Amino acid sequence: MHRLRILRAVAAHGSFNRAAAALRLTPSAVSQHIATLERSLGHAVAERSTRGVTLTAAGRLLVEAADTITAEIDLVRTRIDRLAAGRPRLTVATFTSGGRHLLPRALAAFVAARPEVELTVVEAEPEDALPMVRGGAADLALAYHFDGPLPSGGAGRAGPDWLPLLEDPLYAVLPPGHRLAGRQVLEPAELAADRWVLGCLKTEAFLRRYADRAGFELRTAASTTDYFFAQTLVGAGVGVALVPHIALSAAAGSAVVSLAAPRPARHIGVATAPGTPAGSPAATLAAVLRQTAATA
Numbered sequence: 587m588h589r590l591r592i593l594r595a596v597a598a599h600g601s602f603n604r605a606a607a608a609l610r611l612t613p614s615a616v617s618q619h620i621a622t623l624e625r626s627l628g629h630a631v632a633e634r635s636t637r638g639v640t641l642t643a644a645g646r647l648l649v650e651a652a653d654t655i656t657a658e659i660d661l662v663r664t665r666i667d668r669l670a671a672g673r674p675r676l677t678v679a680t681f682t683s684g685g686r687h688l689l690p691r692a693l694a695a696f697v698a699a700r701p702e703v704e705l706t707v708v709e710a711e712p713e714d715a716l717p718m719v720r721g722g723a724a725d726l727a728l729a730y731h732f733d734g735p736l737p738s739g740g741a742g743r744a745g746p747d748w749l750p751l752l753e754d755p756l757y758a759v760l761p762p763g764h765r766l767a768g769r770q771v772l773e774p775a776e777l778a779a780d781r782w783v784l785g786c787l788k789t790e791a792f793l794r795r796y797a798d799r800a801g802f803e804l805r806t807a808a809s810t811t812d813y814f815f816a817q818t819l820v821g822a823g824v825g826v827a828l829v830p831h832i833a834l835s836a837a838a839g840s841a842v843v844s845l846a847a848p849r850p851a852r853h854i855g856v857a858t859a860p861g862t863p864a865g866s867p868a869a870t871l872a873a874v875l876r877q878t879a880a881t882a
Contacts, residue, residue, distance in 0.1 A: 602634075746859055748855050749858070756792075813833035
């Protein structure tokens with residue numbers, strides 16, 4: 587494990603010297619550990635050049651395995667630490683709009699059913715929340731992804747278990763009096779002449795891909811990390827926006843119009859650690875969230 591940790595540092599820093607500094611070792615110690623690892627494996631794992639150190643195919647496989655092993659050990663350590671605690675604990679990571687829409691009702695039912703559980707809720711976007719579950723820093727994550735795969739640390743090899751909850755379609759949000767405010771459905775390309783208010787980096791990425799395909803330039807009026815703030819800016823006439831259904835705010839005073847099929851959507855789900863026991867607090871809350879999403 588110690589040598590795998592050193593190899594991970596070499597991969598991250600691209601240099602024996604920088605890896606040594608990060609690990610508080612000497613460069614010669616790092617070099618010796620890598621040489622020992624290569625002898626035991628029978629294959630080279632790193633190649634030096636004037637540009638630094640790069641991993642061989644064998645080295646990359648080892649780092650992938652090291653990531654998995656480290657995450658498993660971190661998870662087990664967390665579980666062992668909790669064996670000594672007299673009261674069961676549950677740490678939940680959630681993204682903001684999901685926390686506002688789904689979590690309150692689910693937690694009310696969960697607390698009523700499991701009052702003995704010490705509950706902690708942490709706000710985190712999926713790219714942070716899923717690795718938290720993988721490493722044991724959180725027991726459950728309410729997360730989402732768009733049409734691509736889950737963020738790093740997501741479901742799949744060495745990742746958490748993923749329970750889909752609901753599809754959260756995006757809507758066009760337009761200022762009052764906008765020329766298309768009376769439409770039932772529109773294409774995002776019809777807003778090519780407008781300036782955009784961005785409420786999320788992931789929505790921005792989707793919009794830029796769409797604009798490239800549709801052949802227009804995305805003009806940005808404002809960029810935020812909060813859909814609710816973005817809608818207030820739209821209501822003030824700053825620009826137009828794409829907002830997920832569960833983040834729509836009636837108080838913003840804007841016009842909301844459906845997008846033409848196939849509508850882009852966020853896929854919302856729950857991530858739990860592999861092997862989470864049935865009846866555990868995490869498994870109980872996951873079941874409650876599924877019931878809550880079914881009536882959302």
